Amino acid sequence: MSTRIDIQNSIQLYLNNPTYYTVGDMNDSIQDGVDEICAFTGCIYASATINFAAGKSYYDLLTLLPNYIGVVAIFNNNIKRWLIPTSQRKLDQDRIDWETALGTPYYFVPISHRYVAIYKKPGAAGYGNMFVFYRAAAPTLVDATNIPIPDDHLTALENYCVTDLFEQNQEFIKARNHLESYINDLESLRVYMRNKRLPDRLPSLK
Amino acid sequence: MSIWSNTFLNKLAIDAEQQINQDLQAIYFKFYLAVTSGLMVYTLPSYVRSVLRVTWRGRKLDPVSWEEMTLLTPATVFVGTGNSGNVNSVVSRPLYYCLHPTNPYDIRLFPTPNETFGVAGGDPYGPVVNEPFCVVSCWRTSDTSYVDPTLVLPQYIDRRTRKAWILWKAYGAEGKGQSLTAAAYYKNKYEFLINQFRAINEGCFVSKKYAIDDGRLAIDNFRQSRPLLPANFERVIF
Numbered sequence: 001m002s003t004r005i006d007i008q009n010s011i012q013l014y015l016n017n018p019t020y021y022t023v024g025d026m027n028d029s030i031q032d033g034v035d036e037i038c039a040f041t042g043c044i045y046a047s048a049t050i051n052f053a054a055g056k057s058y059y060d061l062l063t064l065l066p067n068y069i070g071v072v073a074i075f076n077n078n079i080k081r082w083l084i085p086t087s088q089r090k091l092d093q094d095r096i097d098w099e100t101a102l103g104t105p106y107y108f109v110p111i112s113h114r115y116v117a118i119y120k121k122p123g124a125a126g127y128g129n130m131f132v133f134y135r136a137a138a139p140t141l142v143d144a145t146n147i148p149i150p151d152d153h154l155t156a157l158e159n160y161c162v163t164d165l166f167e168q169n170q171e172f173i174k175a176r177n178h179l180e181s182y183i184n185d186l187e188s189l190r191v192y193m194r195n196k197r198l199p200d201r202l203p204s205l206k
Numbered sequence: 207m208s209i210w211s212n213t214f215l216n217k218l219a220i221d222a223e224q225q226i227n228q229d230l231q232a233i234y235f236k237f238y239l240a241v242t243s244g245l246m247v248y249t250l251p252s253y254v255r256s257v258l259r260v261t262w263r264g265r266k267l268d269p270v271s272w273e274e275m276t277l278l279t280p281a282t283v284f285v286g287t288g289n290s291g292n293v294n295s296v297v298s299r300p301l302y303y304c305l306h307p308t309n310p311y312d313i314r315l316f317p318t319p320n321e322t323f324g325v326a327g328g329d330p331y332g333p334v335v336n337e338p339f340c341v342v343s344c345w346r347t348s349d350t351s352y353v354d355p356t357l358v359l360p361q362y363i364d365r366r367t368r369k370a371w372i373l374w375k376a377y378g379a380e381g382k383g384q385s386l387t388a389a390a391y392y393k394n395k396y397e398f399l400i401n402q403f404r405a406i407n408e409g410c411f412v413s414k415k416y417a418i419d420d421g422r423l424a425i426d427n428f429r430q431s432r433p434l435l436p437a438n439f440e441r442v443i444f
Contacts, residue, residue: 040364058331062360070406092266100264100335112234113360113407118379137362172391
């Protein structure tokens, strides 16, 4: 895997001038680029253990997990079962006071980029915990950090950085060209992450 | 020497946050609505963008349109707070709510509440059975004072999106620093970023893929979708 210093060298090589942009400028661009690419493509997955809170229906996962972007799955570690994803509308059909219902959590509902609701909810403290699997935001990089993007898609990051640096110098025509390349590379990476990691699997509707 | 004043940029920063909220409602919020016995219409806080759900003592109220409300209760009327023309003939536990057709922040509960509820002492994100509260869930505007981090866009999108919008407007403004090329560039960039965040926010509703079933909670309650013929299919009208 490439590190931040590798990306920095590669950008300097492309710009054909090792001193015009400071190392600080480049590192800021690389960090922004990794943040954005990881958020938009979902190329980092993480998991965490969260305790069920007594009487809590809505969990603020972005506060509990600062690098949280979106939920993938939740496992109820108390009953050793995966929670089933559903929607608020279905829970409303099940019972109009589902938010207050106490019992074993079997369902979860993603509400927004921050909240996830569970149904039902434990009524007493000490019920147990859940494993939350989620798409995560990028870490803070240092020179030796491995960039958490597949190597064959690192051009997305390089194009982001070059776009960003050209923007700062008001070279908007050049920046626009690189922005187009960046958007194309980003889409390729997103398709790869979502659909092409396991082509052996046949998609089916049950 | 800077091209734009801090005052101008700060104003654009606030405008950017509001514009992002118009383009994409993303901040989910629940709050207690103070309710007075015998009063049917309440004014919601101005930060409310869209009402998603209202509960009374933990039970969901059914949303209806203003026209449906007039059919539900043809003999009651609300003219104004304290107005002698108000007719409150049905006072009980509310079952329905609607938004006022002309006052965008007014919400009417029907039947008219027969209890008075405050706003202190509970947690709207962890309601308890039969709790004495009226809870409103909504999409809201962001907190432009930036005091509460849960009421702004997430960090991974906020700064860059706002920056693109601010520069789009700043470069497009009359006066020194105007560059329509730069403004067009940042406009495209803003639209790209907001569309990406829209994908993240909408993508979190993973249960969408089950929406073609009949809506019940059973796992095996699933059928393939099929076309339905319209009610007047093959009907000949002379």
